[in-house]
Amino acid sequence: MAHPFLDSCRDWPARYPNRRAIGYLCTYVPEEILHAAGFVPVRLLKANDAIAHADAHLQSYCCALARSALDQALAGKLGFLEGMVFPHTCDTIQCLADVWRVNFPGLFVTTIVQPVAVEGPHAQSYLVAELRRFLRRLEDRFGISVTDEALGDGIRVHNRTRQLLGQLSLRREQVPATTYFDILRASTLMPKEEFNDLLAEMLLAMDSSLLAKNESTEKSCSSRFLTTENAENTEKKVKISARSACSAVKSLFFSGVKNEPRGENAFTTSKVTSRRPRLILVGPYLDDPSLLKLIHGLGGQVVADDVCTGSRYFETPVSEDGDPVQALAQRYLERRPCPCKAGSLPRRSEALIGLAKVHQAEGVVFVLPKFCDPHAWDYPPLAQALDKAGVPHLLLETEQTVSGEQMRTRIQAFLEMISYQ
Amino acid sequence: MTEKRYKKLKCAEDLTRLVERHYAKARYFRFGQPLAWVTSGAPVELLRAMDVFPVYPENYGALCGARGEAVALCQAAEAQGYSGDLCSYARSSLGMMSQGKKAPLGGLPRPNLLVCCNNICGTVLKWYEAASRFYDTPLFVLDTPFIHDQLTEYSIQYVAAQLQELVRFVQKHTGRRLNQNKLKEIISYSNQATALWQEIRELCRARPSPLNAPDLFVNMAPIVVLRSTKEAVGFYRQLHAEVQERVQRGIGAIPQERYRLVWDNIAIWYRLYRFYSYFVDRGACFVADTYTGGWAMQLQAGEPFECLARTYTSVFLNQSLEYRGQLLLDLIQHFSADGFVMHSNRSCKPYSLGQYDVMRQVSQRCRVPGVIIEADMCDSRVYSEEQVKTRIQAFMETLDAAG
Ligand code: SF4
Ligand code: SF4
Numbered sequence: 001m002a003h004p005f006l007d008s009c010r011d012w013p014a015r016y017p018n019r020r021a022i023g024y025l026c027t028y029v030p031e032e033i034l035h036a037a038g039f040v041p042v043r044l045l046k047a048n049d050a051i052a053h054a055d056a057h058l059q060s061y062c063c064a065l066a067r068s069a070l071d072q073a074l075a076g077k078l079g080f081l082e083g084m085v086f087p088h089t090c091d092t093i094q095c096l097a098d099v100w101r102v103n104f105p106g107l108f109v110t111t112i113v114q115p116v117a118v119e120g121p122h123a124q125s126y127l128v129a130e131l132r133r134f135l136r137r138l139e140d141r142f143g144i145s146v147t148d149e150a151l152g153d154g155i156r157v158h159n160r161t162r163q164l165l166g167q168l169s170l171r172r173e174q175v176p177a178t179t180y181f182d183i184l185r186a187s188t189l190m191p192k193e194e195f196n197d198l199l200a201e202m203l204l205a206m207d208s209s210l211l212a213k214n215e216s217t218e219k220s221c222s223s224r225f226l227t228t229e230n231a232e233n234t235e236k237k238v239k240i241s242a243r244s245a246c247s248a249v250k251s252l253f254f255s256g257v258k259n260e261p262r263g264e265n266a267f268t269t270s271k272v273t274s275r276r277p278r279l280i281l282v283g284p285y286l287d288d289p290s291l292l293k294l295i296h297g298l299g300g301q302v303v304a305d306d307v308c309t310g311s312r313y314f315e316t317p318v319s320e321d322g323d324p325v326q327a328l329a330q331r332y333l334e335r336r337p338c339p340c341k342a343g344s345l346p347r348r349s350e351a352l353i354g355l356a357k358v359h360q361a362e363g364v365v366f367v368l369p370k371f372c373d374p375h376a377w378d379y380p381p382l383a384q385a386l387d388k389a390g391v392p393h394l395l396l397e398t399e400q401t402v403s404g405e406q407m408r409t410r411i412q413a414f415l416e417m418i419s420y421q
Numbered sequence: 422m423t424e425k426r427y428k429k430l431k432c433a434e435d436l437t438r439l440v441e442r443h444y445a446k447a448r449y450f451r452f453g454q455p456l457a458w459v460t461s462g463a464p465v466e467l468l469r470a471m472d473v474f475p476v477y478p479e480n481y482g483a484l485c486g487a488r489g490e491a492v493a494l495c496q497a498a499e500a501q502g503y504s505g506d507l508c509s510y511a512r513s514s515l516g517m518m519s520q521g522k523k524a525p526l527g528g529l530p531r532p533n534l535l536v537c538c539n540n541i542c543g544t545v546l547k548w549y550e551a552a553s554r555f556y557d558t559p560l561f562v563l564d565t566p567f568i569h570d571q572l573t574e575y576s577i578q579y580v581a582a583q584l585q586e587l588v589r590f591v592q593k594h595t596g597r598r599l600n601q602n603k604l605k606e607i608i609s610y611s612n613q614a615t616a617l618w619q620e621i622r623e624l625c626r627a628r629p630s631p632l633n634a635p636d637l638f639v640n641m642a643p644i645v646v647l648r649s650t651k652e653a654v655g656f657y658r659q660l661h662a663e664v665q666e667r668v669q670r671g672i673g674a675i676p677q678e679r680y681r682l683v684w685d686n687i688a689i690w691y692r693l694y695r696f697y698s699y700f701v702d703r704g705a706c707f708v709a710d711t712y713t714g715g716w717a718m719q720l721q722a723g724e725p726f727e728c729l730a731r732t733y734t735s736v737f738l739n740q741s742l743e744y745r746g747q748l749l750l751d752l753i754q755h756f757s758a759d760g761f762v763m764h765s766n767r768s769c770k771p772y773s774l775g776q777y778d779v780m781r782q783v784s785q786r787c788r789v790p791g792v793i794i795e796a797d798m799c800d801s802r803v804y805s806e807e808q809v810k811t812r813i814q815a816f817m818e819t820l821d822a823a824g
Contacts, residue, residue: 059777097569098775122579122582129575
């Protein structure tokens with residue numbers, strides 16, 4: 001089934017006819033700078049289409065994200081992008097940047113070679129220089145000048161996005177996992193101000209329905225000691241208020257989108273009060289909500305994540321004081337590191353165990369796309385750390401020849417296993 | 422014996438002895454000298470000038486590959502949960518670590534230090550961190566920003582500042598100090614060895630070429646593992662004389678040179694001789710390659726830290742596809758090659774992803790045919806003899822038609 005946001009790059013120009021866009025793939029690209037230069041940063045993700053053009057450029061042992069992104073561009077689906085920005089993360093992205101340049105010679109394709117040794121004493125001054133070079137390139141290419149005010153503005157707008165998404169994540173258990181990821185996806189496609197307003201509105205809507213629910217949850221708790229009939233009634237009430245919040249989300253984010261997810265309203269299946277095994281997702285990206293649906297359908301509940309399209313996107317705000325470029329450099333060095341960065345493993349591993357504790361997670365699910373080296377490298381030591389901490393975990397390798405049925409069986413077995421623990 | 426198709430170099434035994442002595446020294450005769458595992462692109466001159474003994478796990482991987490022993494090591498790493506899609510040098514190394522002295526060649530000696538430079542790939546970072554955890558050994562990461570267009574002044578400053586850190590790091594963990602005079606001497610050995618290696622490669626412009634790809638691959642070992650030593654200089658002098666003599670006497674590396682080819686990427690170690698024999702049989706000799714030339718970089722004169730920073734940041738694997746495409750093109754022209762063969766090495770993504778575009782561009786610009794062979798440098802499980810043979814055959818037919 002086509003997901004509204006998976007193909008939304010295609011109708012981006014129709015939705016935002018008066019906006020200019022620059023594409024990127026990885027959360028190490030400072031969107032703030034693109035925003036300040038008057039562009040909407042548009043994040044490319046893997047599309048569902050079969051690869052038609054990229055095979056002639058990238059070998060089969062290249063990750064599906066890189067192959068699909070290039071494929072979309074070669075298929076002419078990204079014509080609205082006035083440029084592409086590649087940060088230095090993994091070897092694949094490094095090559096992809098150059099392949100992109102070769103194949104789109106007139107396009108503004110540029111790189112930000114972020115430090116790998118992010119904790120090193122000289123990383124900050126190097127990154128500041130590199131970010132300034134990036135700024136100059138934008139200015140030269142588009143004949144603009146980016147002021148510190150504009151950068152400050154970009155920082156504030158993106159901090160607001162981070163803050164709002166942070167608030168949403170606190171209510172994560174009230175939002176179906178797929179909707180949660182859809183909203184995150186929207187945040188990387190829409191003009192940020194527009195997104196911020198929508199999300200703020202939605203949070204308000206949620207809060208009022210939550211209020212109703214809190215009351216009813218309270219009631220339902222107390223009603224346990226009363227009659228079952230009462231409890232059922234309050235349950236229903238919860239569902240209704242949640243459902244109205246859900247349709248609010250949909251109308252806010254998905255309006256005008258064809259291929260609306262098939263009639264099914266994920267909220268209706270989300271039983272907050274039920275005992276669902278609580279899971280944490282770990283991996284580079286989630287491109288397709290079907291895995292989340294599967295987990296949910298089998299009775300699991302995703303309560304937190306360490307995924308680049310998830311929490312890793314909105315953590316760590318940028319300081320709004322002082323020189324904006326310095327502040328940006330600092331944020332990109334201090335954020336929870338991705339596995340491509342030196343010294344990242346101990347921090348990731350500590351953070352993961354911390355997440356598991358805070359969220360009382362009962363299991364961790366690694367979602368590893370095939371040929372993603374950095375995440376494949378971290379899997380064994382993370383798994384070991386989880387073993388030591390007594391947190392069960394499951395490895396799901398995606399982009400494999402594993403059938404949906406096998407995937408289902410593995411998740412089911414895992415959920416059963418942790419439910420009995 | 423496929424090796425009969427190759428004219429053996431007289432100094433082959435000297436090479437074997439040299440490499441054996443290096444490993445023996447690493448294990449038994451260091452006399453307290455601290456041992457560092459280093460990546461192939463690490464600024465080893467600094468380490469040697471601080472009396473640190475470097476060993477190269479990548480070279481160990483290549484040796485195991487050539488001996489057909491890498492797969493078992495890879496499997497050992499996979500049994501620990503490491504994906505079979507990761508670099509096979511790295512997997513071999515992880516496998517070796519877990520096998521200890523039972524590993525081929527007795528394994529690599531335990532490191533006192535780890536020095537990892539990411540100018541070749543991002544894999545080494547993860548690999549050395551794994552080694553650092555395994556041995557509980559301090560690791561230094563030298564971060565050399567990738568060059569997509571030009572090397573910037575601030576990159577050089579960034580790397581030079583880290584080299585100062587590296588000196589402090591080594592001093593802290595070994596108590597050894599940097600000896601400036603020794604550093605000068607070592608840099609001079611490095612430059613002599615690389616200049617000789619470069620000249621040896623240049624001699625292959627002769628028709629027939631005095632060396633073929635397997636010769637280049639086998640004889641590159643000292644330029645990596647012993648670069649900046651007197652021994653390397655001595656060996657390359659000897660090799661240079663021998664190769665020069667071949668040229669003077671019109672002796673070719675292969676019996677009948679009909680075609681001259683350029684090779685791209687790391688060798689297919691487990692088939693080193695057999696693979697190239699398919700070409701030898703058809704009169705095709707590899708007169709140059711992009712890989713073994715990668716270590717022929719001279720250290721410029723001037724402030725040593727800056728020169729080291731400049732040189733080690735500019736290694737070819739740390740530069741754009743465009744740069745590497747140009748390099749291949751230059752080699753084809755400089756060595757009057759009739760075609761080129763690219764090894765799409767699934768172990769090494771940074772070297773291989775983008776080869777399709779390079780191939781198209783290069784053949785277009787210099788009008789010689791190229792072919793891509795899918796394989797892996799150490800993991801023979803992904804190698805398909807039949808497929809490879811078919812591709813080579815088709816390519817040779819193209820050459821015949823073009824010739
Ligand atoms: S981090 Fe992994 S998924 Fe992301 S581009 Fe690199 S290899 Fe692909
Ligand atoms: S073979 Fe490639 S990936 Fe492996 S260590 Fe060497 S440069 Fe890195």
